[in-house]
Amino acid sequence: MGQLVSNLKKAREKAREEKRAEAHSDAIDHQIIQDSIRSKKECNILLLGSRGSGKSTIVKQMQIIHQDGFDTRERAEYRTTIYKNVLDSAATLARVIRRRAQLGALPTGRVSARPGTAEGPTPAAAVLAQTHAVLTPALADAIWHVARAPAVEKLVDEHPADFYLMDCVGYFFSAIHRIADPTYIPSEEDILHARAESTAIIETRFSMGGLAICILDVGGQRNERRKWMHCFESVTSIIFCAAVSEYDRVLEEEPRMATLQNRMRESLYLFESVINSRWFLRTSVILFLTKIDVLKRKLPKVPLGHYFPEYTGGNDLQKAAKYILWKFMQKNRAKLPVYPHLTQANDTKNIRLVFAVVKETIQQRALKDSGILE
Ligand SMILES: Nc1nc2c(ncn2[C@@H]2O[C@H](COP(=O)(O)OP(=O)(O)OP(=O)(O)O)[C@@H](O)[C@H]2O)c(=O)[nH]1
Ligand SMILES: [Mg+2]
Structure with a gap:
């Protein structure tokens, strides 16, 4: 009797196994047919x-x-690209400012001034000129001031062919404080401006x-x-x-x-x-x-x-x-x-x-x- 029950159990298990394999095979066949229909119509x-x-x-x-x-998760993933766009553009701008200042095209390395501070003008160009791996608040501030300095604006406008600044740079620089905020999550508009080859x-x-x-x-x-x-x-x-x-x-x-x-x-x-x-x-x-x-x-x-x-x-x-x-x-x-x-x-x-x-x-x-x- 015990043997009979055990055999019955095994047979039922085998039947279930076969059914599962059949269903799996059917699912694959269905997918193949769907794919072929789709590839014809697509x-x-x-x-x-x-x-x-x-x-x-x-x-x-x-x-x-x-x-x-x-x-939200996908938008957050774009943060790295946007930080990189900002940091790369800041590095290019810093290089240009330094070169132009050496050539006498800009008055000094102190391109931008935060008016009214006791220490005098903020040496934004000096902050920018350092190599940055992260978008710190100090760097965000420097970018904000440098990008607005009339001498720099003039330089970018008058020599657009001398150096390569991404098309998105104006957009990201004008939103730099929002981007540098630790809780920053890119918007869809930010994503559309982000540049990754x-x-x-x-x-x-x-x-x-x-x-x-x-x-x-x-x-x-x-x-x-x-x-x-x-x-x-x-x-x-x-x-x-x-x-x-x-x-x-x-x-x-x-x-x-x-x-x-x-x-x-x-x-x-x-x-x-x-x-x-x-x-x-x-x-x-x-x-x-x-x-x-x-x-x-x-x-x-x-x-x-x-x-x-x-x-x-x-x-x-x-x-x-x-x-x-x-x-x-x-x-x-x-x-x-x-x-x-x-x-x-x-x-x-x-x-x-x-x-x-x-x-x-x-x-x-x-x-x-x-x-x-x-
Ligand atoms: N202002 C402006 N920016 C644009 C326009 N089209 C694309 N861009 C920007 O140009 C940059 C490059 O765009 P992509 O879509 O990455 O270019 P791609 O053709 O895919 O480039 P590769 O992948 O290198 O071949 C991004 O920063 C975009 O936001 C446009 O019509 N106007
Ligand atoms: Mg592309």
Whole structure:
């Protein structure tokens, strides 16, 4: 009798085991089928463009617009990047101030004054000039005062091409005390301004008005571009990002070259190789001319014609944007349809509007691919 009960128990256990294995196998089969359905229906968007052109910022916008944005934990994770942006920019500024002061372009190392202290002016530049690993309150204070010093503002305005300051520097410096607060948690706007170079291909999936989208973000640095090829197959649309404000910038990736490559020319060259590539004959190409806000601020101070002599439109924003767009369109030898948009990638309102149009473009391509549209 005991033996019988034990055998029955074993048989029941075995049956349960088999059922579990079967359920597990069914779940795997289900996932495979779902994946295959999804990969057929999914629109693959590939973000291309040179370094710092706004690709990852577009992905962040998709997370804000089409997903749930960033929760507190995710926002807190951006602190390190933002501190690094601030400290790196402060170090660059300190280097420039020191060099200029040595050359006599600035009166002394004591660039900024906190009025009315018994000790006299705060030696903010001296604080800034030290190597900092953390954003201390003293450093935050120094940054605040230095960034506001008329001599420094003039220096940055008049020599924008002499040194590289990130586009986000003005935004972060003006919020420096908030950032230096020990309880600081970045806002979504801070995250959109944060700068971290991409060094891997990142896939993000979301749904946009019934369309299943898989967006691929790559790194734009020269040594990252070898990886781009791996993403070329089955791409529905390309969003090529190019920063319109970079006409006076050079690539820091090749500091030892005799003549530094102009960033805008590099971007034009890159666009030319993408748009005339055999890979993308059936792909819709969306051109995002980003940093239109930076172009607006920069044009009156840095003449576009100085870097592109054939341009004669002065500091008229529309004319300048039209000229830059024309330069890109000139590269389209394959005469592929190109859908251009002037954008400010870190402005959610603007990207929301732009993507309402982009969605139509992507949808048309998807319908053509499925044979529903000619
Ligand atoms: N003002 C302004 N800043 C922008 C705009 N687009 C991007 N930025 C900023 O430019 C910096 C670089 O943007 P990213 O999105 O990281 O550039 P990326 O193309 O992903 O760069 P890589 O990963 O190096 O290829 C970030 O600090 C962004 O906030 C824009 O339209 N206007
Ligand atoms: Mg990136």
